[in-house]
Amino acid sequence: MTRVVSLLAFAAPVALSTTAFAATSPGAPMTVRLHADAPGLVRLRAPDGLGVDWPAPGRGAVDVPWMTWRAIDGPVEVEINGTAATVTPRPAEAQPLLGGPAEATPSDAAYVPTTAWAPGRDAAVRRWAVGAAVAAVLLIAAAALLTHGRRFSTALVVAVSLAITAAAAVAPAFRRQHASLRVGVAIEQDSSSQHDLWTYRTARTAARVREPWGGGLARGASWFVPRWPGHVARADPVLELNAAGRPVAIVVGVTPDEPAAFLHRSRATAGGPSPRFDDATTAPELVRRLYAAPASARGDWAVVGAP
Numbered sequence: 001m002t003r004v005v006s007l008l009a010f011a012a013p014v015a016l017s018t019t020a021f022a023a024t025s026p027g028a029p030m031t032v033r034l035h036a037d038a039p040g041l042v043r044l045r046a047p048d049g050l051g052v053d054w055p056a057p058g059r060g061a062v063d064v065p066w067m068t069w070r071a072i073d074g075p076v077e078v079e080i081n082g083t084a085a086t087v088t089p090r091p092a093e094a095q096p097l098l099g100g101p102a103e104a105t106p107s108d109a110a111y112v113p114t115t116a117w118a119p120g121r122d123a124a125v126r127r128w129a130v131g132a133a134v135a136a137v138l139l140i141a142a143a144a145l146l147t148h149g150r151r152f153s154t155a156l157v158v159a160v161s162l163a164i165t166a167a168a169a170v171a172p173a174f175r176r177q178h179a180s181l182r183v184g185v186a187i188e189q190d191s192s193s194q195h196d197l198w199t200y201r202t203a204r205t206a207a208r209v210r211e212p213w214g215g216g217l218a219r220g221a222s223w224f225v226p227r228w229p230g231h232v233a234r235a236d237p238v239l240e241l242n243a244a245g246r247p248v249a250i251v252v253g254v255t256p257d258e259p260a261a262f263l264h265r266s267r268a269t270a271g272g273p274s275p276r277f278d279d280a281t282t283a284p285e286l287v288r289r290l291y292a293a294p295a296s297a298r299g300d301w302a303v304v305g306a307p
Contacts, residue, residue, distance in 0.1 A: 027104035032066035051238035062245025184301035202259035215264030
């Protein structure tokens with residue numbers, strides 16, 4: 001369901017004039033119009049709402065996706081660069097949908113694929129670690145072979161110091177490692193199809209992860225789907241735009257115990273090939289709970305409505 005909102009914003013805090021129109025439930029997609037009268041970063045923030053960062057190149061306006069995870073039955077309070085503004089809702093026309101969630105409503109069912117998820121290391125990080133360990137061992141061996149007496153002790157200390165330095169260099173990469181899991185669901189109906197790519201992100205310690213807009217789908221749109229209502233405030237989702245106002249990524253906070261789910265969606269012609277992702281998988285329980293239809297497997301995608 002799509003709502004349209006017009007919101008006046010400025011790169012520098014000034015008196016704000018706002019008009020907005022949407023009556024909606026929590027997590028319903030809307031479109032927000034941001035105005036800037038000077039170059040600078042326009043920052044939209046709202047309690048339980050999607051933050052937006054737009055590096056405005058100058059005077060102009062852009063329409064961007066937005067949502068709040070609060071039920072809207074009156075004016076919504078937001079901030080533009082720290083200055084208070086309000087949004088007043090009105091009804092808008094719904095978008096056609098072949099199936100699946102119509103809104104990013106908080107959903108525990110959306111996180112079913114993460115129940116037994118044990119994220120591993122990224123290949124690049126593993127190579128980094130192995131390379132550093134091998135280099136350290138070679139340095140120690142070389143020191144032992146080429147030195148004698150007191151010089152051996154000195155060289156050994158140096159080699160161990162280098163090994164510790166190498167390990168210290170690798171450790172932050174392990175801590176920052178952001179693991180991901182993908183689940184693909186294709187919905188086919190007559191001559192149309194819909195691709196829903198669920199992406200789950202986590203990290204070894206508390207971190208801000210950046211999920212590319214569209215998730216790699218052609219002409220895809222993206223939502224952050226919280227697990228429970230309080231998850232929004234903890235994750236603090238922010239939509240990053242480029243200077244032209246086009247979405248680039250959604251940035252959220254994650255912890256090892258609180259992964260983040262993103263739903264990327266695109267429309268295409270039925271019967272065509274589904275996008276391929278090396279790490280995509282199927283999740284029958286997710287399909288059963290959120291799509292209420294049986295699915296067949298086609299490669300690494302679950303297909304709903306296929307003959």
